[in-house]
Amino acid sequence: MAQAAVLDYVDRGAQLKRDGVIIRTYNLFKTYVMGDQEIHAVSGIDIEIRKGEYAAIMGPSGSGKSTLMNLIGCLDTPTSGEYYLAGNLVSKMDDDELARIRNKEIGFVFQTFNLLARATALHNVELPLIYAGLPHKEREEKAKAALRAVDLEKRMLHKPSELSGGQRQRVAIARALVNNPSILLADEPTGALDTATGGEIMSLFERLHRDGNTIVLVTHELDIAMHAHRIIHIRDGKVERDEQVKK
Numbered sequence: 132m133a134q135a136a137v138l139d140y141v142d143r144g145a146q147l148k149r150d151g152v153i154i155r156t157y158n159l160f161k162t163y164v165m166g167d168q169e170i171h172a173v174s175g176i177d178i179e180i181r182k183g184e185y186a187a188i189m190g191p192s193g194s195g196k197s198t199l200m201n202l203i204g205c206l207d208t209p210t211s212g213e214y215y216l217a218g219n220l221v222s223k224m225d226d227d228e229l230a231r232i233r234n235k236e237i238g239f240v241f242q243t244f245n246l247l248a249r250a251t252a253l254h255n256v257e258l259p260l261i262y263a264g265l266p267h268k269e270r271e272e273k274a275k276a277a278l279r280a281v282d283l284e285k286r287m288l289h290k291p292s293e294l295s296g297g298q299r300q301r302v303a304i305a306r307a308l309v310n311n312p313s314i315l316l317a318d319e320p321t322g323a324l325d326t327a328t329g330g331e332i333m334s335l336f337e338r339l340h341r342d343g344n345t346i347v348l349v350t351h352e353l354d355i356a357m358h359a360h361r362i363i364h365i366r367d368g369k370v371e372r373d374e375q376v377k378k
Contacts, residue, residue, distance in 0.1 A: 140213075140220045148218030153313050153345050154180040154203060159212035159222075161198050161368075172198040173209070174368035180314075180347060185340040187348040187356035190365035197318075199365060200349045204316050205233040217313040234262050238307030238315045242322035244299045246291045252278060252302045253287040259310045277305035280342075281335060297328035304335065314345045321355055333358045 147155050161173040172195045180186050190196040201207040202214060205221055208229070214222040217236050221229060238259075239245075246255045256274040265273070278284045281301040291299050300320060307315050317336070321329030337358060340346050348359050356362050357376055364371040 144218040151182040155215045157213040160210045162210040185346045185359045186361040187359035188363050189356040194365045195368035196365045205229045236313040238312040240307050240317040240320045242319040244303045256306045277309040281305045318349045
């Protein structure tokens with residue numbers, strides 16, 4: 132890459148960060164080759180999400196929302212286009228760099244919780260801090276604080292099998308929060324929960340947003356997306372519309 136181009140990327144990233152932009156994509160594509168066909172799962176997407184926003188990415192099955200989530204979450208790399216996360220041009224990073232920035236900048240909340248079955252809630256929440264190399268005492272203090280933030284401090288020594296579905300998701304949210312990431316990225320976070328418990332989890336997200344967290348929610352359900360303050364509708368790999376939610 133030419134030196135001038137590198138400086139352009141650095142300058143643009145620095146300006147985005149000064150402007151409070153956490154996520155910015157420019158003409159983002161993800162293309163898969165299947166036989167003699169090219170499938171554009173993400174097709175020229177431009178989105179901007181600022182610090183403190185609560186946005187939902189919504190679309191039907193096959194719309195490209197899951198592919199877009201994987202790109203935003205640094206779980207995959209685009210075929211072309213640029214993606215800046217917290218001022219960093221992640222679309223040009225290699226796998227090791229992506230892993231580092233993913234652990235630092237993104238807190239993931241998955242539909243299936245993704246907890247270690249034999250570990251306590253406390254240890255599950257500590258995991259990102261272990262990867263970050265923090266000493267034991269500091270890890271434990273931060274993990275306890277994260278569990279307090281989701282009202283689960285009294286269950287910290289219980290294993291996932293000893294917790295309800297809603298409590299497991301709270302552990303997953305605490306784990307996502309523990310590194311103080313730039314964004315919480317939640318993929319169908321109520322998909323494995325009953326309606327009442329799902330409502331409690333969405334109320335928790337609203338509280339976390341009021342506390343200053345930036346949240347990006349990926350869902351195919353309108354009633355879940357309506358909890359956000361902005362909905363980005365994806366169809367056929369493109370942004371169909373981008374609207375504010377009236378509260």
